Amino acid sequence: MSILTFRGGIHPRYNKERTAALATKPLAAPDELVLPLSQHIGAPAVATVSVGDTVLRGQTIAQPGGFVSAAIHAPVSGTVSAIEPRPTGNGTLGDAIVLTNDHQDTETSYSGLGEDWAQADAATLRDMVARAGIVGLGGAAFPSHVKLAPPPDRTIDTVIINGAECEPWLTADHRLMLESANAVVSGLRIIQHILGAPNGVIGIEANKPDALRAISQAATGTPIRVVSLAVKYPQGGEKQLISACLKRRVPQGKLPMDVGVVVHNTGTAAAIHRAVVDGRPLLERIVTVTGTAVSQPANYWVRLGTPVAHVLQHCQTELTPAGKLILGGPMMGIAQKHADIPVVKSTSGILVLQPKDATTRPASPCIRCGRCVDACPMFLVPQELGAFARLRMIPEARAAAALDCMECGSCAHACPAHIPLVQLIRLAKADIHAAARKKM
Amino acid sequence: MSTPLIVSASPHATSGATTPKIMWSVVLALAPATAYAIWLFGYPALSVIAVTVFFCVFFETLCGLAMRRPPTATDGSAALTGLILALSLPPGLPLWICAVGAFVAIVISKAVFGGLGQNPFNPAMAGRVFLLIAFPADLTRWLVPQQHTGDTLFGEPVTTLDAQGRITEYGLTNVDAITAATPIGLLREKGANIVADLPGNIEFLLGHINGSAGETSAFLLLAGGIFLLIRRVIAWHIPVAYLGTVALFAAITHLVDPSTYAGPAFHLLSGGVMMGAWFIATDYVTSPMFPKGRILFGVGAGILTMVIRLWGGYPEGVSFAVLLMNACVPFFNAWTRPKPFGATTATSGGAQQ
Numbered sequence: 001m002s003i004l005t006f007r008g009g010i011h012p013r014y015n016k017e018r019t020a021a022l023a024t025k026p027l028a029a030p031d032e033l034v035l036p037l038s039q040h041i042g043a044p045a046v047a048t049v050s051v052g053d054t055v056l057r058g059q060t061i062a063q064p065g066g067f068v069s070a071a072i073h074a075p076v077s078g079t080v081s082a083i084e085p086r087p088t089g090n091g092t093l094g095d096a097i098v099l100t101n102d103h104q105d106t107e108t109s110y111s112g113l114g115e116d117w118a119q120a121d122a123a124t125l126r127d128m129v130a131r132a133g134i135v136g137l138g139g140a141a142f143p144s145h146v147k148l149a150p151p152p153d154r155t156i157d158t159v160i161i162n163g164a165e166c167e168p169w170l171t172a173d174h175r176l177m178l179e180s181a182n183a184v185v186s187g188l189r190i191i192q193h194i195l196g197a198p199n200g201v202i203g204i205e206a207n208k209p210d211a212l213r214a215i216s217q218a219a220t221g222t223p224i225r226v227v228s229l230a231v232k233y234p235q236g237g238e239k240q241l242i243s244a245c246l247k248r249r250v251p252q253g254k255l256p257m258d259v260g261v262v263v264h265n266t267g268t269a270a271a272i273h274r275a276v277v278d279g280r281p282l283l284e285r286i287v288t289v290t291g292t293a294v295s296q297p298a299n300y301w302v303r304l305g306t307p308v309a310h311v312l313q314h315c316q317t318e319l320t321p322a323g324k325l326i327l328g329g330p331m332m333g334i335a336q337k338h339a340d341i342p343v344v345k346s347t348s349g350i351l352v353l354q355p356k357d358a359t360t361r362p363a364s365p366c367i368r369c370g371r372c373v374d375a376c377p378m379f380l381v382p383q384e385l386g387a388f389a390r391l392r393m394i395p396e397a398r399a400a401a402a403l404d405c406m407e408c409g410s411c412a413h414a415c416p417a418h419i420p421l422v423q424l425i426r427l428a429k430a431d432i433h434a435a436a437r438k439k440m
Numbered sequence: 441m442s443t444p445l446i447v448s449a450s451p452h453a454t455s456g457a458t459t460p461k462i463m464w465s466v467v468l469a470l471a472p473a474t475a476y477a478i479w480l481f482g483y484p485a486l487s488v489i490a491v492t493v494f495f496c497v498f499f500e501t502l503c504g505l506a507m508r509r510p511p512t513a514t515d516g517s518a519a520l521t522g523l524i525l526a527l528s529l530p531p532g533l534p535l536w537i538c539a540v541g542a543f544v545a546i547v548i549s550k551a552v553f554g555g556l557g558q559n560p561f562n563p564a565m566a567g568r569v570f571l572l573i574a575f576p577a578d579l580t581r582w583l584v585p586q587q588h589t590g591d592t593l594f595g596e597p598v599t600t601l602d603a604q605g606r607i608t609e610y611g612l613t614n615v616d617a618i619t620a621a622t623p624i625g626l627l628r629e630k631g632a633n634i635v636a637d638l639p640g641n642i643e644f645l646l647g648h649i650n651g652s653a654g655e656t657s658a659f660l661l662l663a664g665g666i667f668l669l670i671r672r673v674i675a676w677h678i679p680v681a682y683l684g685t686v687a688l689f690a691a692i693t694h695l696v697d698p699s700t701y702a703g704p705a706f707h708l709l710s711g712g713v714m715m716g717a718w719f720i721a722t723d724y725v726t727s728p729m730f731p732k733g734r735i736l737f738g739v740g741a742g743i744l745t746m747v748i749r750l751w752g753g754y755p756e757g758v759s760f761a762v763l764l765m766n767a768c769v770p771f772f773n774a775w776t777r778p779k780p781f782g783a784t785t786a787t788s789g790g791a792q793q
């Protein structure tokens with residue numbers, strides 16, 4: 001099997017060996033769960049329960065607030081104790097449904113289509129995905145049913161399942177591919193069926209040979225192509241993945257569907273399989289808990305809404321002396337002020353670093369070494385974008401394609417002067433958007 | 441949670457590369473050639489190197505204080521500039537002239553432009569060219585290397601090559617007496633018919649020739665350059681384009697008129713070409729940011745070096761070639777900008793500084 005790749009990118013230290021071999025364990029549900037109404041891109045969900053209501057595990061507690069939105073379900077049985085603003089992982093307060101767990105796990109009944117799903121039409125299947133509250137589980141959290149409903153003038157010929165898991169430290173997708181290979185493959189076939197896409201591809205980084213084997217085995221007898229990808233960050237970036245797997249380049253400012261492709265994450269594919277075959281909504285996800293400050297790293301099936309502090313307790317993790325707590329991976333994850341935030345649909349990892357690994361170095365002058373340019377998988381000039389951002393040169397930043405930046409962090413990772421390039425480019429992007437709004 | 445956690449923007453990991461690590465690894469790569477030069481020329485080389493490096497770091501510190509910038513003296517960039525400048529000067533150069541060179545390199549060509557990362561011209565080459573113009577006699581008085589017989593390093597009578605490459609006995613009691621033109625200077629004066637009398641290529645390769653301290657051992661410079669290439673401190677584009685162009689140029693001119701022009705091996709191994717290709721033209725700050733631009737830069741520097749060597753007013757052209765190409769860097773950067781992923785046209789850049 002030849003190894004496919006893209007141009008640009010970096011080779012960060014992967015640090016996956018700590019958790020790659022650890023089978024996923026269910027994490028005991030906490031006494032209180034916090035389910036933000038906005039765990040996805042798009043309109044917040046609308047609560048359909050009131051304070052004091054008793055709920056069953058699996059019951060819908062919030063409906064989508066629009067087409068681009070997602071439903072939310074109760075991951076445990078219990079009572080609704082509050083609907084109020086709570087801190088979330090992106091640093092803001094957001095309305096959340098707070099559930100008190102009765103620890104009975106009394107479930108609603110589910111009705112799936114079983115293995116006969118191929119009899120159903122696309123609209124029915126798409127509706128099942130929407131009702132299950134599935135969003136992109138790789139971290140993007142874009143409502144999945146929207147990606148399954150391309151405009152009628154777009155023909156999708158290929159569905160790619162992203163099993164690259166290029167973020168260092170994380171092994172959630174790796175474990176899922178090993179432990180639920182059939183669900184991933186079946187999910188892909190369901191997605192292909194919904195989109196009428198003849199080709200299915202599953203791309204996996206070559207550092208996961210066991211996952212490659214497991215998925216290949218699950219895919220035998222299907223026309224699905226399982227490809228081995230170079231171990232390079234950001235191999236799992238949508239455009240990079242499409243470029244590696246299909247040699248197709250998504251034009252600037254366009255979407256994958258404009259080149260006939262839709263990309264879903266492995267976790268999303270497995271969730272779609274469960275939604276369609278078993279009728280089960282999205283109630284939990286695999287979270288890798290790891291990092292230099294975690295003495296018992298693990299992969300857990302965590303109920304959505306579980307406080308991060310609860311997860312860390314189970315991993316013997318001390319947040320003192322002060323280190324860094326990151327939701328997601330080290331490249332694109334968000335550093336948190338405290339652990340009083342819930343695991344949500346997009347939380348692929350909880351990374352806790354010791355203070356010595358978390359100190360930020362002061363920036364020194366740019367030495368024009370070009371490492372950021374070589375690293376950028378979008379072929380931008382991060383050094384120059386950073387300079388434009390600092391000088392608030394908005395038209396110049398826009399002309400230099402600042403909006404193409406996907407904030408993957410490759411440039412800042414490579415920079416020997418420790419210039420906070422991603423932060424600066426975010427500033428430039430915000431400036432560009434603000435200027436555009438002013439003009440309207 | 442009493443202790444505040446560290447909150448910063450992503451990414452939360454770095455490659456481990458730092459400016460000081462890069463600068464000091466280039467110094468390390470030059471260490472063998474430097475040590476060899478000291479072994480070869482003895483105290484005259486050691487003093488030039490020590491004084492030049494010292495004054496470069498000294499002026500860097502002074503400028504930092506004067507301009508109220510965070511200290512940069514330990515990042516290695518000034519020491520590296522000093523080392524490169526020293527290696528491009530003749531051993532035995534009066535030490536006060538070395539200090540003047542350091543002043544021009546660090547203060548005039550670097551600090552006044554805004555310090556590290558802001559200077560358009562390679563500071564070491566600017567310093568050298570200034571000295572060459574201001575003190576032409578001192579800058580072209582070349583010491584003949586010592587012929588080591590064993591354990592003697594400084595001051596003992598040794599055997600040396602004379603200007604025609606014949607072995608002659610000299611005493612080291614009067615250092616100034618044993619100067620001679622460099623092979624490349626001889627080539628200019630007497631034409632290629634003396635090439636046959638010149639030291640053989642193997643002697644160039646090993647560095648047993650007279651010249652500036654850093655010009656002497658092409659082999660050790662090549663080894664240092666390859667070390668930097670493997671460590672990914674430098675990219676291949678500039679050295680390969682530069683050396684390739686010099687070789688091609690020399691091959692063609694030699695083919696056209698072998699009696700006037702020396703062949704590629706002579707041009708690659710003599711003078712400052714090896715030093716220039718691996719350590720001077722590759723200076724990040726003063727070379728292009730993009731791969732294609734780096735190739736153009738290397739080709740340009742190669743052509744200019746050869747034009748100056750063969751038909752210019754000076755026997756050696758590396759420093760002039762590099763400085764002239766430094767001036768062209770903004771153009772190269774503008775012409776060779778990468779096209780963003782999926783874009784049909786390159787972006788308009790603007791300020792490259």
Ligand code: SF4
Binds near residue numbers: 404405407409411
């Ligand atoms: S500029 Fe943006 S896309 Fe390019 S490497 Fe930096 S963060 Fe990634």
Ligand code: SF4
Binds near residue numbers: 370383
């Ligand atoms: S990597 Fe950093 S130091 Fe190098 S050119 Fe880019 S911004 Fe400048």
